[in-house]
Amino acid sequence: TYFAGIDAGSTYVKAALMDENQALVAFDQRPTGIDADGTSQKMIAAMAEANGIPADHIQNIIATGYSRRIISMARDTVTEIKAHARGAAWSAPNSIGIRTVIDIGGQDSKVIVLDGDNEILNFAMNDKCAAGTGRFLESLARVLELDISELGPLSLQSNMPLSINSTCVVFAESEVVSLVARKKKREDIVAGIHHSLAKRIAAMARKAGAQPGILLTGGGGRNAGIASALDEALLMDIHVPEYPQLNGALGAALIGMTED
Amino acid sequence: TYFAGIDAGSTYVKAALMDENQALVAFDQRPTGIDADGTSQKMIAAMAEANGIPADHIQNIIATGYSRRIISMARDTVTEIKAHARGAAWSAPNSIGIRTVIDIGGQDSKVIVLDGDNEILNFAMNDKCAAGTGRFLESLARVLELDISELGPLSLQSNMPLSINSTCVVFAESEVVSLVARKKKREDIVAGIHHSLAKRIAAMARKAGAQPGILLTGGGGRNAGIASALDEALLMDIHVPEYPQLNGALGAALIGMTED
Numbered sequence: 001t002y003f004a005g006i007d008a009g010s011t012y013v014k015a016a017l018m019d020e021n022q023a024l025v026a027f028d029q030r031p032t033g034i035d036a037d038g039t040s041q042k043m044i045a046a047m048a049e050a051n052g053i054p055a056d057h058i059q060n061i062i063a064t065g066y067s068r069r070i071i072s073m074a075r076d077t078v079t080e081i082k083a084h085a086r087g088a089a090w091s092a093p094n095s096i097g098i099r100t101v102i103d104i105g106g107q108d109s110k111v112i113v114l115d116g117d118n119e120i121l122n123f124a125m126n127d128k129c130a131a132g133t134g135r136f137l138e139s140l141a142r143v144l145e146l147d148i149s150e151l152g153p154l155s156l157q158s159n160m161p162l163s164i165n166s167t168c169v170v171f172a173e174s175e176v177v178s179l180v181a182r183k184k185k186r187e188d189i190v191a192g193i194h195h196s197l198a199k200r201i202a203a204m205a206r207k208a209g210a211q212p213g214i215l216l217t218g219g220g221g222r223n224a225g226i227a228s229a230l231d232e233a234l235l236m237d238i239h240v241p242e243y244p245q246l247n248g249a250l251g252a253a254l255i256g257m258t259e260d
Numbered sequence: 261t262y263f264a265g266i267d268a269g270s271t272y273v274k275a276a277l278m279d280e281n282q283a284l285v286a287f288d289q290r291p292t293g294i295d296a297d298g299t300s301q302k303m304i305a306a307m308a309e310a311n312g313i314p315a316d317h318i319q320n321i322i323a324t325g326y327s328r329r330i331i332s333m334a335r336d337t338v339t340e341i342k343a344h345a346r347g348a349a350w351s352a353p354n355s356i357g358i359r360t361v362i363d364i365g366g367q368d369s370k371v372i373v374l375d376g377d378n379e380i381l382n383f384a385m386n387d388k389c390a391a392g393t394g395r396f397l398e399s400l401a402r403v404l405e406l407d408i409s410e411l412g413p414l415s416l417q418s419n420m421p422l423s424i425n426s427t428c429v430v431f432a433e434s435e436v437v438s439l440v441a442r443k444k445k446r447e448d449i450v451a452g453i454h455h456s457l458a459k460r461i462a463a464m465a466r467k468a469g470a471q472p473g474i475l476l477t478g479g480g481g482r483n484a485g486i487a488s489a490l491d492e493a494l495l496m497d498i499h500v501p502e503y504p505q506l507n508g509a510l511g512a513a514l515i516g517m518t519e520d
């Protein structure tokens with residue numbers, strides 16, 4: 001018997017397939033495209049086939065994420081907050097007790113504070129200002145003509161992060177253009193960008209009442225420069241799971257196991 | 261005897277040359293470039309020469325704007341708020357009593373509330389979030405592959421302005437891309453963009469205590485679509501001067517006449 005979770009985000013659909021012992025059997029991530037439902041169906045079918053699992057052995061499929069309501073295969077939906085909270089304990093490396101999930105996605109960012117029993121105490125979400133989301137990194141990577149995956153490794157080479165004064169993505173773009181024109185080192189610019197994003201996320205986390213035992217998920221979790229800048233800004237250890245972007249889908253699959 | 265005002269903004273330098281009777285003799289606007297001081301010197305020299313005015317007949321030069329402190333020809337500097345307040349009475353069309361100046365520039369926007377004697381009662385300024393400035397229009401014009409000067413006339417053709425839900429420039433860009441993909445009319449998109457900017461400016465104006473008798477200056481004053489959307493959002497008549505972008509430079513020149 002298997003359980004699937006689909007996290008249908010605005011940019012990517014993430015899917016996780018687990019067995020009844022909570023082992024991760026397969027996972028996939030694809031651009032959402034114009035048909036999140038069709039994309040999800042293809043992903044589940046491909047994962048099932050690759051693992052020789054007949055469709056009717058998938059007992060429950062739960063959808064989460066921005067487009068969760070249009071996923072026709074899903075028997076139920078859960079909010080991203082609930083899915084991330086549920087995924088946290090599974091995702092936590094080395095059985096660390098997670099008390100706060102910080103999810104930095106391409107279009108929004110969230111902070112979810114949990115009690116010792118993994119129940120949600122509080123959460124905060126930003127999807128209004130791109131400056132507090134992965135879009136900040138995406139926009140500035142474009143200005144620097146870098147792929148977003150290059151930002152993390154590059155920033156770790158910096159000994160002297162520059163400070164980015166503009167809090168707005170649009171104004172920060174101009175600021176980065178002028179730093180490049182002034183021949184500043186790219187690693188120092190990128191490190192400055194990470195500190196700038198980390199500062200904003202840390203402010204949101206503190207306001208939400210973040211507790212030590214922090215799990216960093218979403219695209220932000222794949223960027224070692226963000227993890228390190230966030231560690232400095234919050235003065236709390238940041239734990240990064242093996243599959244940061246899968247946390248919501250994993251949580252949805254796990255919820256499907258205990259649901260009925 | 262002549263008086264000059266230089267408004268050295270982050271994008272453009274604007275200059276006004278007036279005679280002792282407050283008549284506008286010449287004006288000029290040039291991209292600031294990397295040397296705002298040099299640009300200003302060239303502009304003043306060119307205006308003087310074109311009008312056969314010997315340099316020593318310019319009795320006073322006052323600078324305002326972001327780069328005012330580096331303008332070496334200026335005998336003194338004034339804040340943009342003061343310059344705009346002083347320029348308002350001169351700029352007002354048909355001797356309308358101006359009680360509020362709304363200045364929408366490329367990098368910031370301001371609301372200045374005046375009493376009946378042209379004294380500053382209150383002001384508000386936004387230079388942190390590009391969504392409340394001309395940059396919002398500039399970014400979205402680029403997405404629509406339009407020149408910023410085309411926005412006003414185009415939007416006036418719209419009978420059904422679309423609503424733009426994102427308040428953030430970055431997210432609004434994506435929203436406009438998707439409206440274009442859905443084959444929405446460009447004039448309705450542009451009208452929606454103007455209403456979105458007008459809503460934010462109106463909120464700032466109301467908070468600052470805007471009074472009827474409104475003068476719209478800066479680049480925003482050159483866009484008839486913004487004037488009309490602002491009229492609707494504030495439910496107050498919007499007056500546009502002949503030279504909306506010159507108001508700060510005019511105010512600086514006028515201050516130079518009465519200064520010593």
Ligand code: SF4
Pocket residue numbers: 128129130131167168169170171388389390391427428429430431
């Ligand atoms: S500050 Fe910049 S990034 Fe944030 S909402 Fe405003 S325009 Fe968007």
